[in-house]
Amino acid sequence: MNTENKSNEKDGDYTTGDAFDDRYVSVNDYTGEGYDLVNGEKTDVIANEKFAEIEEAMKAFFLEEYKTEVIVHNVVGNVDGATVFVESVGEPHFHTYAMIGIDVKEEKIMTESIWTQDSQVEQSLFGGLLAMIMDEEFAVLDDFIEGFAQKNSLTGWRQEAINNVGSTGYTTPYYFIQPMPVALSEQMEQVNGLYFEDPSIDAKELKGHFDKEDYNEEHIIFSIQLYMSKEGDKPDKALFQKLVSEFKELEGAPRGNYQLSLHDNYVNKLSASGSQDNSLKERNVLKD
Template identity: 30%
Template sequence: MAVCFILGGCSFIDIKNNIEDTDQEVAVQDYVGQGFIFIDGDKTKEIVTENKDTISQYAIDYFTEKYKMDVKANNVVPARNASVVMLQSKQEPKFNTSVIVSVDTHKKKVLDTVTSEKGNVEEDIQTALYAMAYENEFANLDDFVKDMPEKYGFIGLTDEAVNKTRSSGYVTKYYYLNMQGAGAPDIYQLYMSTPTIDKVALRTLFEKEKNPKTLVGIVISLYTIDDTPADKNKVNEIIESLKEAQGLPHGTYSVIVNGNLIDAASGQAIGDSVGTSIAVDEITK
């Protein structure tokens, strides 16, 4: 999920549109989140750096109180009038998410005001519940993608980069999930009221959804191992193998192979990618 951060008062904007672009290029295998920052984060960087522990604790306390889940702070990122805290759950359901801690740049102090955009954290948790419900199928997906480096020369993000720069729910170095449409709010609410519900019951609930095969988007995001452009034939081979693969979780799959370079500040791939196109040739399983 995209998160939002405070832009003065109570105005929220999409974080994806507010990532600082720089010319600091880093090979994906060397990128561990260094230099990650949001637009105008330079104006709060000093305050955020000096108060990192306090900000982290504000975020953890907020999340623990509101969602009754144990999380740890992986990164505290300067942003416009705020810091974005990248959080990771300590146990199942496993997910990465983020919350926003306000910063008063005039008084040069951190405020104990913590927020998150409505629905984002909830959807992040939903993706994790889906992964719990289909743990065997996701183990099969893990087996499918882990052969990419040796077989095709495509790699994923480092674990450090995932934890410090990604807040998209259930996410690995090779892929991430997103809830499509309205998601599964009823399942989320049931889990929050009854966190002891078992995985079999969760799976049954997901299978009763109207469109279980299109409920979740699964994006396989890879990178070339060097500065050689992605071989389209190899990418097409992955796509065809994915179509034929058995035992994978239901979902609408996308395959994206990026170049080798990452923009350090944004954490995003530099240049064009090769693969499926959204709403054109995605794979439904």
């Protein structure tokens, strides 16, 4: 569940033996350990040695720039410094990331050099606010996915993995949402602006400023990612069709463009992805 730079890995068939063990881990055990970014070997060592310094700088940055208190969960070295994974405290709830510069020669954290990718944090914040606005609809979605997973021996990501390498905004063990920042720029700016003016704003007040029946449902992506619960099990085609069929009949879920995936039991440690050649996928299931 990571849309940040995913090293050099691509979806594909498994390797075997030691190579398999080096690259893949059961989603049941996956905590985010092993995640790798291109050319981040040297900076990764420095970043982890000076985690406390990065943590302090990042907390101050998010509070100043986004009016949001965050928990800093993990740092991973990249070519320019470190990618820092954070979780917001309370509501709106979301996971995202920012980057901080590192002077490798001086082994120095450049606390004055913190930046984010275009609209990444704004998109994540907006998703968390939408979950507050459409709390009843999200509860319907949660009940369906959790119930289906429990009845059919499916699973999702552990919370530790979401915390350590999750960067997909409003994220649960089974799904995340990604509002399109360009297509929904007006709504995102309006709703985020209300939060920036008053970070303690509650769901009731937010609901009065956003018409949940007015946006184009194609512009909010819901990515549902389920896994087989047992190691060695391949994605079950009949079970996946049952999931798709029952989901299409579901009423009351948030309006959006749903992408459904069923993976086997393994996650690529380097890329934080469960998607492989054997993954089963159904795209563009619209709820309007």
